[in-house]
Amino acid sequence: MTLQEVPLLTQVEIIALHHEAHMKRRLMDLGFVVGNIVEPILSSPSKGMRAYIVKGGKIALRASDEKNIEVREKGEFRAV
Numbered sequence: 001m002t003l004q005e006v007p008l009l010t011q012v013e014i015i016a017l018h019h020e021a022h023m024k025r026r027l028m029d030l031g032f033v034v035g036n037i038v039e040p041i042l043s044s045p046s047k048g049m050r051a052y053i054v055k056g057g058k059i060a061l062r063a064s065d066e067k068n069i070e071v072r073e074k075g076e077f078r079a080v
Helices: 021-030
Strands: 012-017 037-043 049-054 057-062 069-073
Touching: 012 021
Parallel strands: none
Antiparallel strands: 012 037, 012 069, 037 049, 049 057
């Protein structure tokens, strides 16, 4: 599932960032790191951006960036 598909007010865990190196680094600097928990809290009327709680701060992302962040439901088990 991608971050773009997560319903508002649902906590998820980041499991992969599928971005080019410069954008991946920027997202990681903002707290979008594999293993971190994020929660979408607001959505723009145009659906082009959403705000997230990440490590206690609020960060807004464009839909084009959300679709490249892979997540899973908090506590979901994934076999290796």
